[in-house]
Amino acid sequence: MPGAAGRPTLAERLEMLFDEIRPQEPTGRRYTHDEVAAELRRVQPGLRVSGAYLSALRNGSKRNPSLDLLTALAQFFGVSASYFLDPTPQDQAEEEIALAKVGHHPQVRNLALRALELSPESLAVVTQIVERVLTDIRHGPPSAGQETVNRDTSQPDS
Template identity: 45%
Template sequence: MSEPDDRPLLAKRLDDLFRTVRPKGKHWTNAEVAEELKRNNPDLKVGGVYLSQLRTGKRSNPSPDLLAALARFFGVSVAYFFDDEVAESVLGELAAVEALRQAGVRAVAMRAAGMKRENLQAITAIMDQYRQLQGLPPVTDTPEAESGEPAG
């Protein structure tokens, strides 16, 4: 059984971003993120040690500019740090991306690119059957996925 996490909410959410938003499979270090933040925001005062303190909860009151820079860096809304619904949505999307990364789904997606809609529907039905055979839960498609239109 794991230990209860009693860090402040900001620390947990920031740490979740560090753990899940990764370039080419490697984890960002505090120092790397600090350097990137300073490169993109020259007036920002931040270092790897301070980011570590924010992630562990030893420090808990970053400036609004730092929060905005962190949000931009990790590709999330600033609301992620404060709004439970936004955070849940972001973490769900990040988990899906990680699952795709781990499962090697990219190879399947590459093969599906350019196929006719009816062929994609047939492949999806086959995949759903295999998921059921493996005891996996059904996948609920988003309206964007069903229409074939890109989200956003």
């Protein structure tokens, strides 16, 4: 249940990260508490954290982690530290997770980086292609008799 004014609690924010950010593909297995704690200690040897403590934060029985731990968790999951520190509403937290998922998925990250090189016109074409593929996935490809090309009808045929 969200905290004050629809803002997610620390436990809810952690739950979203563990649920959405995966070690391999977006639908792969979740990180374990012990796995995350071990990596945090490896990157920041002075940090005192265990899998059990992360579990307690995630289920809400512990609520006041150190700033160092929150910063380390943010770096691990690929979100900004403000994800934990700013009282952002639920939709903003979800947007931050969506961006972090891009960073954790090598093919999507590569596509996004390549898209930065495109002109606005080329980016619009690629966006249309992606939208068309997503539509086909959701609803199936058009039938053989359906028109598949959008025509500009503002100008008369020659």
